[in-house]
Amino acid sequence: MASAANPFSLSVSSKPNNSADFFLRVQSPPNSVSLQYSFASPGSIELNSSRGGNLVLSSSRGVRSGRIRASSAQVMDQSVAKTDARAPTVVEVDLGNRSYPIYIGSGLLDQPHLLQRHVHGKRVLVVTNNTVAPLYLDKVVEALTQGNPNVSVESVILPDGEKYKQMDTLMKIFDKAIESRLDRRSTFVALGGGVIGDMCGFAAAAFLRGVNFIQIPTTVMAQVDSSVGGKTGINHRLGKNLIGAFYQPQCVLIDTDTLNTLPDRELASGLAEVIKYGLIRDAEFFEWQEKNMQALMARDPSALAYAIRRSCENKAEVVSLDEKESGLRATLNLGHTFGHAIETGFGYGQWLHGEAVAAGMVMAVDMSYRLGWIDDSIVKRVDNILQRAKLPSTPPEAMTVEMFKSVMAVDKKVADGLLRLILLKGPLGNCVFTGDYDRKILDETLHSFCKS
Amino acid sequence: MASAANPFSLSVSSKPNNSADFFLRVQSPPNSVSLQYSFASPGSIELNSSRGGNLVLSSSRGVRSGRIRASSAQVMDQSVAKTDARAPTVVEVDLGNRSYPIYIGSGLLDQPHLLQRHVHGKRVLVVTNNTVAPLYLDKVVEALTQGNPNVSVESVILPDGEKYKQMDTLMKIFDKAIESRLDRRSTFVALGGGVIGDMCGFAAAAFLRGVNFIQIPTTVMAQVDSSVGGKTGINHRLGKNLIGAFYQPQCVLIDTDTLNTLPDRELASGLAEVIKYGLIRDAEFFEWQEKNMQALMARDPSALAYAIRRSCENKAEVVSLDEKESGLRATLNLGHTFGHAIETGFGYGQWLHGEAVAAGMVMAVDMSYRLGWIDDSIVKRVDNILQRAKLPSTPPEAMTVEMFKSVMAVDKKVADGLLRLILLKGPLGNCVFTGDYDRKILDETLHSFCKS
Numbered sequence: 001m002a003s004a005a006n007p008f009s010l011s012v013s014s015k016p017n018n019s020a021d022f023f024l025r026v027q028s029p030p031n032s033v034s035l036q037y038s039f040a041s042p043g044s045i046e047l048n049s050s051r052g053g054n055l056v057l058s059s060s061r062g063v064r065s066g067r068i069r070a071s072s073a074q075v076m077d078q079s080v081a082k083t084d085a086r087a088p089t090v091v092e093v094d095l096g097n098r099s100y101p102i103y104i105g106s107g108l109l110d111q112p113h114l115l116q117r118h119v120h121g122k123r124v125l126v127v128t129n130n131t132v133a134p135l136y137l138d139k140v141v142e143a144l145t146q147g148n149p150n151v152s153v154e155s156v157i158l159p160d161g162e163k164y165k166q167m168d169t170l171m172k173i174f175d176k177a178i179e180s181r182l183d184r185r186s187t188f189v190a191l192g193g194g195v196i197g198d199m200c201g202f203a204a205a206a207f208l209r210g211v212n213f214i215q216i217p218t219t220v221m222a223q224v225d226s227s228v229g230g231k232t233g234i235n236h237r238l239g240k241n242l243i244g245a246f247y248q249p250q251c252v253l254i255d256t257d258t259l260n261t262l263p264d265r266e267l268a269s270g271l272a273e274v275i276k277y278g279l280i281r282d283a284e285f286f287e288w289q290e291k292n293m294q295a296l297m298a299r300d301p302s303a304l305a306y307a308i309r310r311s312c313e314n315k316a317e318v319v320s321l322d323e324k325e326s327g328l329r330a331t332l333n334l335g336h337t338f339g340h341a342i343e344t345g346f347g348y349g350q351w352l353h354g355e356a357v358a359a360g361m362v363m364a365v366d367m368s369y370r371l372g373w374i375d376d377s378i379v380k381r382v383d384n385i386l387q388r389a390k391l392p393s394t395p396p397e398a399m400t401v402e403m404f405k406s407v408m409a410v411d412k413k414v415a416d417g418l419l420r421l422i423l424l425k426g427p428l429g430n431c432v433f434t435g436d437y438d439r440k441i442l443d444e445t446l447h448s449f450c451k452s
Numbered sequence: 453m454a455s456a457a458n459p460f461s462l463s464v465s466s467k468p469n470n471s472a473d474f475f476l477r478v479q480s481p482p483n484s485v486s487l488q489y490s491f492a493s494p495g496s497i498e499l500n501s502s503r504g505g506n507l508v509l510s511s512s513r514g515v516r517s518g519r520i521r522a523s524s525a526q527v528m529d530q531s532v533a534k535t536d537a538r539a540p541t542v543v544e545v546d547l548g549n550r551s552y553p554i555y556i557g558s559g560l561l562d563q564p565h566l567l568q569r570h571v572h573g574k575r576v577l578v579v580t581n582n583t584v585a586p587l588y589l590d591k592v593v594e595a596l597t598q599g600n601p602n603v604s605v606e607s608v609i610l611p612d613g614e615k616y617k618q619m620d621t622l623m624k625i626f627d628k629a630i631e632s633r634l635d636r637r638s639t640f641v642a643l644g645g646g647v648i649g650d651m652c653g654f655a656a657a658a659f660l661r662g663v664n665f666i667q668i669p670t671t672v673m674a675q676v677d678s679s680v681g682g683k684t685g686i687n688h689r690l691g692k693n694l695i696g697a698f699y700q701p702q703c704v705l706i707d708t709d710t711l712n713t714l715p716d717r718e719l720a721s722g723l724a725e726v727i728k729y730g731l732i733r734d735a736e737f738f739e740w741q742e743k744n745m746q747a748l749m750a751r752d753p754s755a756l757a758y759a760i761r762r763s764c765e766n767k768a769e770v771v772s773l774d775e776k777e778s779g780l781r782a783t784l785n786l787g788h789t790f791g792h793a794i795e796t797g798f799g800y801g802q803w804l805h806g807e808a809v810a811a812g813m814v815m816a817v818d819m820s821y822r823l824g825w826i827d828d829s830i831v832k833r834v835d836n837i838l839q840r841a842k843l844p845s846t847p848p849e850a851m852t853v854e855m856f857k858s859v860m861a862v863d864k865k866v867a868d869g870l871l872r873l874i875l876l877k878g879p880l881g882n883c884v885f886t887g888d889y890d891r892k893i894l895d896e897t898l899h900s901f902c903k904s
Contacts, residue, residue: 122868181866183864185867209776233661236630238630
């Protein structure tokens with residue numbers, strides 16, 4: 001397909017049994033480049049798009065397109081399937097040399113090898129809160145240390161709640177890590193919901209400029225959303241998640257049994273994010289949810305496991321394509337801009353994150369409809385499914401237009417002063433991330449949901 | 453060179469005028485791979501090693517080896533040379549898609565285009581301190597805004613001193629950024645010494661999970677060391693730089709005229725790092741320093757410019773090869789483990805960083821000599837050059853063996869409980885980073901420099 005206008009020949013070498021990583025940028029106006037590679041001996045080559053660009057790989061074994069992990073050797077990890085009958089479902093987050101697995105299943109905390117294979121170094125710090133610690137801390141310490149006497153485990157137990165997701169609490173993690181003399185080859189383990197995962201992840205990113213960490217999410221919210229994708233951080237009194245890092249874990253371990261102790265309100269909060277995936281990119285999943293919401297609310301294990309897997313697959317795909325949120329990834333924030341305003345304006349912790357997101361999604365859907373971008377059947381279906389999930393469909397009465405505007409002005413999706421929003425457009429399962437909308441319509445939506 | 457055991461053909465495409473980035477991993481036991489690429493039309497391809505591996509590029513234009521930026525179009529930036537007679541020296545830090553230039557020269561703050569080309573977005577936050585602000589803040593604001601009315605500049609002026617390099621001060625940067633409604637497309641500018649650069653860099657890394665930043669170092673210490681290479685962070689009461697990030701700037705702008713206002717003691721402190729480069733990897737540079745120390749102390753502009761350039765070249769090379777300090781980069785910390793103990797144990801800010809490093813280098817050299825790794829001529833030459841630079845060659849009298857040991861135990865170079873040190877070994881200009889030394893010798897060195 002390409003004429004050899006500027007032929008180069010390039011050879012790459014590395015020491016035996018080592019791998020060599022390269023960063024490759026292609027820039028060519030009418031833009032097509034062809035590469036051929038050949039191995040002197042069995043080996044593997046992995047090529048992932050980290051920005052823009054499409055990639056088509058053809059070989060004698062056929063043609064694959066899209067994101068590629070090509071190999072002339074077998075690279076799939078089969079050990080999980082071999083070692084335990086209750087093999088977890090594995091969803092891979094594909095991020096080049098920072099790729100990692102999400103393990104999903106029942107009884108995974110009773111399979112120590114799943115965790116232990118991802119622990120680096122001899123010292124582990126488990127970060128959890130005073131609600132989760134009495135339920136699962138001993139179990140996690142056991143999973144980390146069973147048959148593994150060289151590992152020592154410390155823990156830090158933080159107060160539970162979104163209002164503690166701030167700098168003073170974060171410092172307690174650093175204090176504990178430093179007092180325990182953890183070094184660069186240590187591993188942080190986040191055991192809890194989204195607040196714990198976000199804080200522990202940011203602490204791991206910043207401690208000694210970065211140590212390994214593992215996510216063990218124990219809420220639906222964290223299992224389907226916050227533990228996957230490497231967004232970490234803390235709140236500032238003026239806005240949510242304003243301080244943080246993109247920092248990927250070594251693995252995410254989702255033991256669905258931990259949901260047995262989850263309060264109903266937390267369960268529903270997590271389902272808000274599940275519903276979100278359907279709305280922004282997976283109409284079929286949304287339809288499945290419409291049929292199975294009752295089973296989900298009744299904690300039917302196989303329904304929950306399916307919803308978690310499908311959500312993780314959606315999230316993993318988006319994150320793989322756009323790790324640092326230059327575009328696509330922002331669509332995961334449907335309803336979050338309005339939702340963050342509710343959480344910040346109304347006081348952290350009054351509403352759960354998913355409750356605020358649910359009301360925020362209704363507002364985003366309302367605005368999409370006012371813009372003429374979706375038809376009213378979608379509006380009704382969203383209202384209906386949220387109702388069945390016992391989620392709010394309006395913001396708290398105390399919220400004013402001004403409260404929304406002041407928080408939205410410091411949203412991370414503002415660029416050069418322009419607020420970009422995620423809005424639905426077209427048939428169910430389609431959305432846009434755009435600053436190109438009529439400001440008056442945003443005002444109309446805010447006024448229709450606020451008394452003043 | 454490679455037989456086509458597993459031939460693939462691969463095509464890469466991107467939208468017109470876009471670039472496509474890929475991550476490429478090669479893993480093959482006897483390990484040689486050949487790639488050919490050809491363009492359908494003029495374009496450029498850039499391939500950088502991010503880990504391990506050697507790369508040889510051959511084309512009809514000849515053969516280049518080592519780290520490569522290959523292009524079929526002209527990609528070298530020539531605009532600096534074109535636009536101003538006082539063209540800066542440019543040292544490139546080669547880090548793939550995070551590469552950046554260091555500009556070195558006199559009068560660079562009077563050349564607004566140098567800064568403006570690296571500003572992203574319309575809002576800039578200059579972070580400086582109450583010593584530097586009265587001297588250079590107006591000049592920097594002028595350089596950022598001259599002929600550039602769309603840019604608005606805010607500033608935050610922090611108290612001066614190492615003891616303020618902590619979380620409370622860092623929060624003032626976030627407060628200002630959020631109150632000023634800076635968004636993701638903003639740029640942070642560090643104007644000052646190492647403390648300002650480290651704090652501003654970490655703030656830029658963590659604000660909204662990462663915004664662009666520019667370093668304008670105004671001390672020798674920051675110009676030859678801390679502003680280059682992306683190490684950012686703050687101190688914890690139990691140790692230096694324990695919280696931070698690896699985060700690279702868009703550029704480093706070194707206007708050597710800013711040294712005119714630098715106190716003598718600060719000048720000498722910076723020279724400690726200059727001497728370090730000679731000892732660890734550049735014997736010729738050390739010999740040049742022995743001949744030119746008087747000129748450096750007398751602030752001879754051409755001597756200072758040469759010392760800064762050569763230091764930056766050394767640092768850039770090391771950082772390019774080992775950005776995240778998996779090995780080689782640690783050698784830049786000669787004397788720093790002992791030095792950090794002095795700074796922490798003796799109280800931040802009592803001694804300047806370079807003063808503590810100087811005493812620390814003497815201790816590392818002493819230990820290297822006791823281990824039989826260097827001969828005594830090096831010991832004498834180090835003592836001599838530090839004396840001529842008016843730098844201390846012993847720790848403060850208040851330091852005890854226990855103070856050293858307790859701080860060294862939480863050093864970032866501890867791995868699995870073992871403290872690794874940078875020690876000289878062999879002829880001048882050679883060092884090792886190792887945990888493989890006799891513990892008794894470390895004790896001997898500590899006891900010989902401490903009264904108790």
